[in-house]
Amino acid sequence: MFWTHGNRGLDRGIKKFLRVILFKWLGDGLFLYGHFQRNLMIEDGYDPNKLFVIFNSLQPEKQFKILKDISNGSSQDNNKALFQSANNFTLIFIGRLVDSKGVMNILKAMKSLKDASILVNCIFIGEGEEKEKMQTFCILNELNTQVYFAGALYDEESIAPYFVKADLMISPGNVGLNCIHALAYGVPVLTHNNFVYQNPK
Secondary structure, eight states: OEEEOOOOSOOOHHHHHHHIIIIIIIOSOEEESOHHHHHHHHHTTOOGGGEEEOOOOOOHHHHHHHHHHSOOOOHHHHHTTTOSOTTSEEEEEESOOSGGGTHHHHHHHHHHHHHTTOOEEEEEEOOOTTHHHHHHHHHHTTOGGGEEEEEOOOSHHHHHHHHHHOSEEEESSOOSHHHHHHHHTTOOEEEOSOGGGOSOO
């Protein structure tokens, strides 16, 4: 059995051929994140009896409990430990720091806002190949006091305090589990409107 995004309708050439070999011929069945992929794969000739939608999720009961247990101090007070200006509107991103996630676009937007005398803070939770490039960008554009890199975090006890500090989760490349994560903590999500390039669906 494979647990996968399946055929997202974006693959071409050798990549699509390899997916067919793996998913259609080597696997006995596929667990999929959503009906969108399942319908695409049925259109592509896959056996619907081998396609099972099991969705994607976190542990909401645990998240709600942790959120309730966090002290009622204001997010402004909590931000003082991370940022020079605690009053700034605070963004958050959680996920891999890779090009496909569009993380550099967040920093470029922050720089454009700064040039217009609008200062925002941003918390990045995650690691990836873009991190060094992002850190260099922050230094060159004097965003250091507005950006905090929390690193890779996997337990909700470590993640929740950062969401409490945030006003908006931003995901320029695509959203998936990070959207569910943010909404569980009551943080709205900003992303693009090209549904084909979103995950999962």
